[in-house]
Amino acid sequence: MEEKKKTVLKDYEALGDFALQLRRDTVRMIRNAGHGHIGGALGLADFMAVLYGGGMTSDPSRIDDPDRDRLVLSNGHTCAVWYAALARKGFLSLESLSSFRRMGSPLQGHPARKMLPGIVETSTGPLGQGLSVANGIAMSMKLRGSRGRVYCVLGDGELQEGQVWEAAMTSSHYHLDNLLVFINYNNLQIDGPVDAVMKIDPLIERFQAFGWHAVEIDGNDIPSIVETLEICGNKSGLPSVIIGRTKMGKGVPFMEDKAEWHGSCPSDIQTAEALTALGLSEKFQDFPLPEAWKAGETA
Amino acid sequence: MYAGNKAMREAFGDALVDLGAENKKIVVLTADLTDAVKVTAFKNAFPERFFQMGIKESDMIGTAAGMAIDGFVPFTTTFAVFATSLANQAVRVSVGYNQANVKIATSHGGMCVGADGATHQSFEDIALMRLIPGMTVLVPCDANEAYKATRAAAEMNGPVYLRLGRIPTPVITGTETPFVPGRAVTLRDGGDVAIIAAGMMVSAALEASDRLAGEGIRARVINMHTIKPLDKDAVLKAAGECGSLVTAEEHSVIGGLGSACADLLVRESPVPLAMVGVQDTFGESGEPQEILEKYGLTSSDICENVRHVLNKKTRRDL
Numbered sequence: 001m002e003e004k005k006k007t008v009l010k011d012y013e014a015l016g017d018f019a020l021q022l023r024r025d026t027v028r029m030i031r032n033a034g035h036g037h038i039g040g041a042l043g044l045a046d047f048m049a050v051l052y053g054g055g056m057t058s059d060p061s062r063i064d065d066p067d068r069d070r071l072v073l074s075n076g077h078t079c080a081v082w083y084a085a086l087a088r089k090g091f092l093s094l095e096s097l098s099s100f101r102r103m104g105s106p107l108q109g110h111p112a113r114k115m116l117p118g119i120v121e122t123s124t125g126p127l128g129q130g131l132s133v134a135n136g137i138a139m140s141m142k143l144r145g146s147r148g149r150v151y152c153v154l155g156d157g158e159l160q161e162g163q164v165w166e167a168a169m170t171s172s173h174y175h176l177d178n179l180l181v182f183i184n185y186n187n188l189q190i191d192g193p194v195d196a197v198m199k200i201d202p203l204i205e206r207f208q209a210f211g212w213h214a215v216e217i218d219g220n221d222i223p224s225i226v227e228t229l230e231i232c233g234n235k236s237g238l239p240s241v242i243i244g245r246t247k248m249g250k251g252v253p254f255m256e257d258k259a260e261w262h263g264s265c266p267s268d269i270q271t272a273e274a275l276t277a278l279g280l281s282e283k284f285q286d287f288p289l290p291e292a293w294k295a296g297e298t299a
Numbered sequence: 300m301y302a303g304n305k306a307m308r309e310a311f312g313d314a315l316v317d318l319g320a321e322n323k324k325i326v327v328l329t330a331d332l333t334d335a336v337k338v339t340a341f342k343n344a345f346p347e348r349f350f351q352m353g354i355k356e357s358d359m360i361g362t363a364a365g366m367a368i369d370g371f372v373p374f375t376t377t378f379a380v381f382a383t384s385l386a387n388q389a390v391r392v393s394v395g396y397n398q399a400n401v402k403i404a405t406s407h408g409g410m411c412v413g414a415d416g417a418t419h420q421s422f423e424d425i426a427l428m429r430l431i432p433g434m435t436v437l438v439p440c441d442a443n444e445a446y447k448a449t450r451a452a453a454e455m456n457g458p459v460y461l462r463l464g465r466i467p468t469p470v471i472t473g474t475e476t477p478f479v480p481g482r483a484v485t486l487r488d489g490g491d492v493a494i495i496a497a498g499m500m501v502s503a504a505l506e507a508s509d510r511l512a513g514e515g516i517r518a519r520v521i522n523m524h525t526i527k528p529l530d531k532d533a534v535l536k537a538a539g540e541c542g543s544l545v546t547a548e549e550h551s552v553i554g555g556l557g558s559a560c561a562d563l564l565v566r567e568s569p570v571p572l573a574m575v576g577v578q579d580t581f582g583e584s585g586e587p588q589e590i591l592e593k594y595g596l597t598s599s600d601i602c603e604n605v606r607h608v609l610n611k612k613t614r615r616d617l
Contacts, residue, residue, distance in 0.1 A: 066370075112396070113368075113396070113397045113398070114396070114397070114398055121368055122364065122365065122368060122393065122397055123392055123393075123396045123397050124392075125392065126388055126392055129357075129361050129388065129389060129392060129393050131361075132357070132358045132360075132361025132362050132364075132365065132389065132393065133361050133362070133364050133365040133368070133393050133397075134365060135358075135361075135362050135365060136361065136362035136363060136364055136365020136366040136367075136368070136369070136373075137365040137366070137368060137369045138365070139350070139362065139365070139366060140365065140366040140368075140369035140370065140371050141369060143326075143347070143348070143366075143371070144369075144370070162357075163355075163357045163358055163361065163389070166353075166355035166357060166358035167358050167361065167362075169353065169355070169358075170352065170353075170355075170358055170362060173353075174350075
């Protein structure tokens with residue numbers, strides 16, 4: 001079991017393809033919805049691919065397993081890529097991705113626990129709240145002697161919320177070495193570059209001062225993510241944070257590093273262009289869409 | 300059981316220790332107010348299930364949500380004003396929208412925090428907590444009821460706001476007084492007017508009822524210990540049988556018990572209603588009794604409002 005997990009993790013080509021598939025799904029989901037947060041989600045695809053490609057234990061037939069690993073997506077607006085990963089792993093049907101952000105869908109515009117019990121651990125959206133809840137789950141798991149780990153993704157702009165730093169104190173105070181935070185640091189927020197809106201650096205030093213094991217990597221480099229996850233998983237007594245330098249809109253050249261793609265929806269033509277950039281290949285099998293939208297896709 | 304004068308927060312602390320021994324899932328979190336919220340005994344008895352969170356209420360409530368999601372039954376403890384106003388977004392999303400099994404227990408609810416003054420007085424908390432979908436709001440009237448309410452909160456599955464006072468208040472209920480969340484208790488019968496009260500204003504309502512009896516007015520006294528879900532039957536029955544109502548609460552007249560009753564009555568059975576509570580104003584420092592008098596929260600204020608609604612009722616009958 002353990003051996004198999006490692007094999008999956010080190011198959012970088014497969015993980016790369018998985019990330020591309022998640023990006024394709026993300027673009028198509030947001031186009032289909034007509035709105036959504038695309039830029040940050042595309043940048044997060046590589047980390048999601050590693051997590052759901054074997055970096056964390058995730059088994060859709062065992063969502064009640066008290067020792068399962070958990071994911072808290074604190075920057076909930078990037079959820080399209082998470083839903084895509086959940087669907088590709090069998091937690092959700094592929095068909096359900098076409099319901100994203102629509103009335104009655106379990107795939108709400110921001111993750112909703114009550115819609116997906118056992119899958120979405122906590123509802124997120126208002127920034128700054130996820131790490132506190134992730135801490136609570138990690139504390140609870142320690143208290144009951146669970147081997148599971150808690151992964152928590154935060155946005156960079158989100159670090160401007162005071163509650164994040166309240167929570168960062170708690171993580172180290174309670175020695176939550178079963179907690180691993182990934183910061184999706186694309187250096188862009190809605191109003192522009194993070195540095196210009198409200199500086200969050202020096203980030204490594206700030207987390208270290210708060211008692212964390214902190215590392216900075218290229219958050220779009222799959223081998224780096226895999227290697228860092230392994231190292232962080234062995235830090236006894238310390239919570240770990242990976243500052244992942246990512247590119248907003250990664251993989252779609254006309255979206256890359258552009259703040260306006262934080263929350264914009266591509267046109268049909270832009271969607272076709274994005275999908276071409278993300279690799280037209282037989283190895284990608286895109287999720288089915290309602291007929292009405294398919295007609296528009298080729299227009 | 301308690302007698303004489305006793306602070307509700309003391310009974311809360313006692314109940315938690317009893318609960319902690321019975322249920323290993325009970326955990327307690329506090330924000331640098333261990334002794335003020337009376338959880339020192341729990342801390343000493345169950346140190347592994349006690350979590351000091353420092354002065355950061357939003358994080359405390361979010362952390363409690365995480366622990367609840369993973370199966371524990373957390374009680375968060377701090378002053379009412381901090382848990383409800385300061386940490387409102389965490390209460391709304393991490394607890395409310397998640398339907399997390401968190402018990403938000405607070406001491407220092409109401410105006411009677413005393414000399415700490417306006418910043419520490421809490422008279423919007425019930426309104427704020429009522430607004431959270433799925434939140435149960437419990438406001439016990441004395442130490443005995445605080446003990447029962449704490450146990451009831453632990454037994455319920457879902458978010459609960461438990462509001463307790465700081466100062467010792469008269470113990471008016473006994474072992475035999477029933478406590479079922481959502482079911483009001485009629486403490487005194489009467490058919491001329493009904494006084495619906497919550498928290499420490501219940502004892503003021505009983506006092507008012509005694510005084511009114513001397514004037515030949517038979518005032519029913521209802522202890523509405525659960526503001527949400529409101530015992531609609533009790534309110535409508537009182538409206539139907541008494542024809543006029545006065546609500547009394549140590550809270551703003553905007554959004555609390557009075558508002559809840561008015562909202563129901565105007566839809567179902569309009570009768571003259573007066574509300575005793577904090578008007579649209581901030582408070583100030585002072586001794587509890589001085590504050591109660593200045594801000595209109597005494598049995599005299601209840602009596603005055605009773606006469607007012609009776610006058611309206613009479614005029615309406617003409």
